[in-house]
Amino acid sequence: MTDLELIAIFAGSWIVAAAVWMLLDWAARPKHARFRAKGDRVQRGPLEYRHYRKVRRAEENEEIRLRLTERTGKPTLALRSKRRERVLARHDRPAPEYAIGNSERIGAAAAGKTDEEFWIDLRDSSFDDANKQRLAEGNPPVRYNPITDQDEEMLRTEADTAVWPNSPVDPFAGTEIATSDNTSDDLDAGDIDDATHDDDADHEAVGDEPDDPTLDTDGGAGESPADETDDDDEGDQVTERVVRDLKSLPEAG
Amino acid sequence: MYRQPVHLGQALRIRRQTVSTERNQILNLLVEPDVELVVNGISASAIALHTDRAPAEVDVLVRSNTTDANDVDASNGVVEVAIWNGWTADEIDQGWLGEAGIRVGGTDPLILQCRDGFGTADFADLVVHIEITTPEDDDYAENRAGVTVAAGARAAAGSDAEE
Numbered sequence: 001m002t003d004l005e006l007i008a009i010f011a012g013s014w015i016v017a018a019a020v021w022m023l024l025d026w027a028a029r030p031k032h033a034r035f036r037a038k039g040d041r042v043q044r045g046p047l048e049y050r051h052y053r054k055v056r057r058a059e060e061n062e063e064i065r066l067r068l069t070e071r072t073g074k075p076t077l078a079l080r081s082k083r084r085e086r087v088l089a090r091h092d093r094p095a096p097e098y099a100i101g102n103s104e105r106i107g108a109a110a111a112g113k114t115d116e117e118f119w120i121d122l123r124d125s126s127f128d129d130a131n132k133q134r135l136a137e138g139n140p141p142v143r144y145n146p147i148t149d150q151d152e153e154m155l156r157t158e159a160d161t162a163v164w165p166n167s168p169v170d171p172f173a174g175t176e177i178a179t180s181d182n183t184s185d186d187l188d189a190g191d192i193d194d195a196t197h198d199d200d201a202d203h204e205a206v207g208d209e210p211d212d213p214t215l216d217t218d219g220g221a222g223e224s225p226a227d228e229t230d231d232d233d234e235g236d237q238v239t240e241r242v243v244r245d246l247k248s249l250p251e252a253g
Numbered sequence: 254m255y256r257q258p259v260h261l262g263q264a265l266r267i268r269r270q271t272v273s274t275e276r277n278q279i280l281n282l283l284v285e286p287d288v289e290l291v292v293n294g295i296s297a298s299a300i301a302l303h304t305d306r307a308p309a310e311v312d313v314l315v316r317s318n319t320t321d322a323n324d325v326d327a328s329n330g331v332v333e334v335a336i337w338n339g340w341t342a343d344e345i346d347q348g349w350l351g352e353a354g355i356r357v358g359g360t361d362p363l364i365l366q367c368r369d370g371f372g373t374a375d376f377a378d379l380v381v382h383i384e385i386t387t388p389e390d391d392d393y394a395e396n397r398a399g400v401t402v403a404a405g406a407r408a409a410a411g412s413d414a415e416e
Contacts, residue, residue: 168299
């Protein structure tokens with residue numbers, strides 16, 4: 001072999017060795033790793049990396065949340081990213097009293113009755129034996145919530161009533177329907193869903209129930225001929241449709 | 254509990270058929286936190302329709318409540334509306350207790366026959382028909398854009414239209 005060949009073999013061996021070394025080093029390095037200066041390198045295992053990713057994502061979410069708050073002028077409550085390129089923001093809005101997630105005690109206990117006395121006095125027709133036992137011991141009843149997949153205790157409100165936490169909102173709270181659907185065909189326009197007639201619903205329902213004196217508290221004084229508007233025709237049509245639907249129903253069960 | 258898939262922007266037309274005369278029945282609806290249900294001018298992620306208060310026929314709009322400009326896919330998404338029954342006993346709104354349950358039948362309309370756990374198991378305590386509609390009313394068009402029309406404002410607009 002000539003000297004040149006020897007030098008070529010020597011250099012080539014070192015080049016191949018360096019290439020193999022770099023290949024092995026690349027294969028052993030985790031995908032999310034990036035170059036860090038020697039002084040910044042920290043030895044982390046898989047669990048530490050998972051925690052680090054979580055912390056970093058929370059910091060990014062917080063940064064975006066603050067930016068959204070500044071941009072929109074409304075306090076942004078929460079930020080959730082299902083994928084890194086998709087961000088969902090939730091702004092503050094008045095929460096109903098018993099909205100989902102509001103599981104804290106509402107209001108202070110009413111004066112004159114302790115919590116134990118309140119639960120002992122609570123009527124219990126819906127509860128099973130286990131909850132009846134809890135009530136007898138002065139403890140709130142418990143039920144399983146399939147939405148949250150957790151057990152939850154009943155709450156005592158400031159108005160001295162018992163409610164379950166995470167109770168949905170009643171959008172028709174404060175309205176009353178004079179008759180029950182399946183006992184009377186005399187449905188009124190006020191009984192049919194129409195937001196424009198909300199203000200008239202109770203008024204018409206009371207005025208049109210002459211057979212039930214307990215409902216006609218003002219003797220029908222609130223109703224006058226001027227109150228009969230053109231909506232009566234529409235109300236009759238809607239009434240007719242609802243009555244027809246009820247009559248065409250098959251027997252349940 | 255029954256889960257009904259619905260497209261954002263669609264509405265559930267809930268028509269009450271039979272109701273028990275012994276106690277007030279409740280139909281509860283729930284969606285995920287970034288979606289809301291709009292009915293009677295109220296928007297919330299969970300609503301309860303009481304038979305002694307709500308009308309026999311109610312339209313519940315399902316829409317997204319996110320306002321982030323980056324979230325362009327939400328308006329085409331499909332969400333699940335969880336539906337379960339409840340009742341009022343001893344002045345307490347109850348649910349998920351005892352032998353209460355729902356029997357599901359039909360597809361269009363969806364028929365839900367609910368039982369409150371009292372008496373015989375005839376599942377006739379509350380029977381509702383649910384249709385999925387795509388509302389084209391102007392009010393719902395506004396709601397789809399994320400504007401909640403207050404019930405009072407809508408009532409005023411309605412009374413002005415009557416005049």
